[in-house]
Amino acid sequence: MTLESVRPAESVADRLTLERVGEFRFRGRAHDGPSQRSYGGEVAGQAVLAAGLTAPGDRPIHSAQTYFLLPGDTTVPTEFAVEPVRDGGSFSTRRVEAVQDGRVIFTMLASFHRPEDGLAHQVAHLDTPGPDEVPDLAEVFAEHPEALRWTTTLLNALGVDARFPDPPARAHAMHGATAAPRQRVWLRTRQPVPDTGLEQAACLMYLSDLLLLSATTGPHGEALRDRELQVATVNHSIWFHSPIRVDEWFLHDQYGRWAGGARGLAHGEILDRSGRLCATTMQEGLIRARTPR
Template structure:
């Protein structure tokens, strides 16, 4: 039985091929109302990657979350081979659960080429090293004394070590003073192997874990009682450079706008040297919970 959370993540991303273009993914039994969106995105990207040939890494994905998935129920991923060109490969993936489409993803793969030129804006701030920061679990324990049972279970199964660059805010006064920004250091809690597709799909999984924090930060404590029901609506990623998801990466996140019950968040993922690895954009739905 796999007990290491990183190994469980790799196992979760190891889909069963049931036809040439059809794959089946597990959906763990969780005490959640819906399947975690990062899981569906990561598994769909695995399905797309399994139908490509040659050394063509993913360079972008665009996805829509259409319906909430049910935990504990397998998800079938149907891949359409849209294009196999000399430089680019395009795949469209439909995720189906109990006969209903819950998710759509289009992914593009690019044959590596020598760059005619390169440039990059530097990170917006000089961030502290991850080793100097407490884990999110330690921060919550410091504030609450001990973790609630649900959080304790989640912490044991968490495949990523998450460390917030700014201390978590716990009071209404602290929240009101906050800008809609959040930054975290992350890495898988154990080795993920050497398959670049696994690292790409693992990072797709991780990219959905904290991105909408930036929308919530000026509204409510991130780890306090929720006042909103939150659902991811769509998700887009651009992969600029190779990386390992089991090495520290910085996820710098901001929300330029929240209106009409929707909040937009943008993320930039850097390695420790400040190289931009991935760009992310996501929109989420925020509906106030009934009191």
């Protein structure tokens, strides 16, 4: 996404709104303004919504695996075609393709599960101050106004609030310093999201794509200081464990598990303020360092 002259975003829920144009077909509207590369989380969130609108109402989504095939264009409507792969006794599976100008730009396989009781535990836990106790963005990027401008413009464009318990990878890179392959960020939508589980899940998918891949760049901050990075999500997966409200603060604890061969692999754990693990994420993407000409 080009961040120059991006207008403030409407609500996340409004951005994901779909028009039903067939039993298993939906359309997302184009956005006003100049042509820009679509935010991947928006396409993925709309795909979750499209799949869920064709699944039995008593089966919330529990997992989604996605592939980003081509860049999207914000000025072109996106068509979502859903294939009802299977409806079993307790699970339903849906395949979704997102199409622009006759080309498939994105694909997703999602699974829905009727709620059941079972064994329960979690390893993830909160080990960070709450969002009201951490520095605001102006303090985090106090010595780097360019990074502050980039970050605030991005968040304004997406309609998201963010607070960092520790300086993110970008802040370390601006110092020409390396960092641990981990970053933690508190997130929430700026405007309320409807109470339905499906819309909350679609908006969580939207937010889960934000900043995750950059967790893999921390150990390479110094090496990347004078380079231009080409970064793009290749595939993104999420597992939904417990209901969560995305218009209330939640933590995305992000780990850069591996980088090599111009790719990176990041893992995230999404916890609410009580410390409950609500979702797990994995993302692989292109991270190509290009020396400026």
